[in-house]
Amino acid sequence: MERWLPISWFRHVPETIGLHPVVAEKRDQLVALSRDIGIRVLVTDEFRSTEEQDALYRQGRTEDGPIVTTVQGGESYHNYGLAIDFALLSPEGKALWDLEYDGNGNGQADWTEVVAIAKRLGFEWGGDWESFKDNPHLQMDFGFTIRELQGGWRPPERPDGDGA
Numbered sequence: 001m002e003r004w005l006p007i008s009w010f011r012h013v014p015e016t017i018g019l020h021p022v023v024a025e026k027r028d029q030l031v032a033l034s035r036d037i038g039i040r041v042l043v044t045d046e047f048r049s050t051e052e053q054d055a056l057y058r059q060g061r062t063e064d065g066p067i068v069t070t071v072q073g074g075e076s077y078h079n080y081g082l083a084i085d086f087a088l089l090s091p092e093g094k095a096l097w098d099l100e101y102d103g104n105g106n107g108q109a110d111w112t113e114v115v116a117i118a119k120r121l122g123f124e125w126g127g128d129w130e131s132f133k134d135n136p137h138l139q140m141d142f143g144f145t146i147r148e149l150q151g152g153w154r155p156p157e158r159p160d161g162d163g164a
Contacts, residue, residue, distance in 0.1 A: 022155075030123070041087075046084050054072055077141060111135070118138050
């Protein structure tokens with residue numbers, strides 16, 4: 001028996017080489033809104049190639065260093081330009097991953113304030129995950145699972161646009 005598949009199922013999906021435009025726009029808003037309340041945010045990582053992801057995965061396993069990820073190349077939203085990592089910046093310009101630091105002196109942890117802004121902008125926070133807390137991680141999955149992304153599905157360039 002012959003099997004027919006709709007031609008629309010087959011399409012070229014360009015290789016992801018950078019941050020998704022909506023994620024980039026929201027990243028910039030996060031940095032600006034944080035700055036408005038006296039918090040300096042440093043984006044430490046954005047798009048990551050599968051090779052870079054695999055290198056991070058080896059860390060703490062077959063290479064020196066602590067384990068910083070539980071997923072290999074192609075299994076991270078970073079690989080599809082849908083995630084960023086951040087740190088706080090001290091007045092001296094030093095990166096901080098201190099969840100209790102209150103650099104703007106308002107009695108609230110700056111990290112918590114930044115995460116609240118990120119969530120209002122539509123980011124999901126890795127610190128909310130049950131299995132592997134990833135406090136510096138923010139992502140926008142646009143409703144796509146990793147399996148769907150691996151299968152070639154991509155969110156539209158603009159929220160009101162057609163899917164790629």
